Amino acid sequence: MLETKDLTIRFGGHAAVDGVSCAFEKGTLTSIVGPNGAGKTTYFNLISGQLPATSGRVTLNGEDITSLAAPRRTRLGLGRAFQLTNLFPNLSTLENVRLAVQVKSGKGYDLFSRTLTHRELIDQAMAHLAAVSLADRAQAIAATLPHGDQRKLEVAILLALEPDVFMFDEPTAGMSIDEVPTILDIIAAIKQRGDKTILLVEHKMDVVRSLSDRIVVLHQGKLVADGKPAEVINSDIVREAYLGSTADHG
């Protein structure tokens, strides 16, 4: 389980995330919504370690990870699709995923574990590429892929790392309309497994409604609503927070 307790970050006098306490259970998909500037991405950055908290705590499976650097958090099972910064631009699509498979397979020493053969690494990497409909682009250099394909590649890398917690920040942003279902199907499939915690920041309310078990609303850095999609979407506080702003954004 992932949990934040009174998590806060201030930029100067401004609290971008302000005392957010929330627990995210295994097997659930929670969407984090709110108007522009509400603090959603900053909250993600605090959880994944891109930003240091001013106060409060982040715990993962009971372990306090608040002061750990982002790569340590990744090794402990926190997986975030990082809007393209995870990619090795000069390597092929396949190589990018193979490296992630290799990193994952080399993790931990255990008497019964063994190094995967080159063939096994490639086969696993290809399976992840197939899951995101990128198998036919396996040999393409990552930097030359269209934006939507790069986003899919990021998700394939994330799948290869097999994290306990999947964090998706607007996973369909910049994708063409026909590419969107692939990513949503993958997220739905991860959720279906039942053993992963999924956090999603998404502006598209139809996506949020169809995928979420729960919706958390941030407004001016504060958690202002938390509940089942039907309750939260129709609540006064959400109408108020969104009124005339981002209800139809994206």
Ligand SMILES: Nc1ncnc2c1ncn2[C@@H]1O[C@H](COP(=O)(O)OP(=O)(O)OP(=O)(O)O)[C@@H](O)[C@H]1O
């Ligand atoms: N590094 C930073 N330095 C100063 N202010 C920041 C920094 N990062 C975020 N902020 C501020 O924190 C607030 C929350 O921003 P954040 O990007 O988290 O909102 P958001 O809910 O993700 O918005 P959007 O929906 O537009 O992506 C904003 O007022 C933003 O200007």
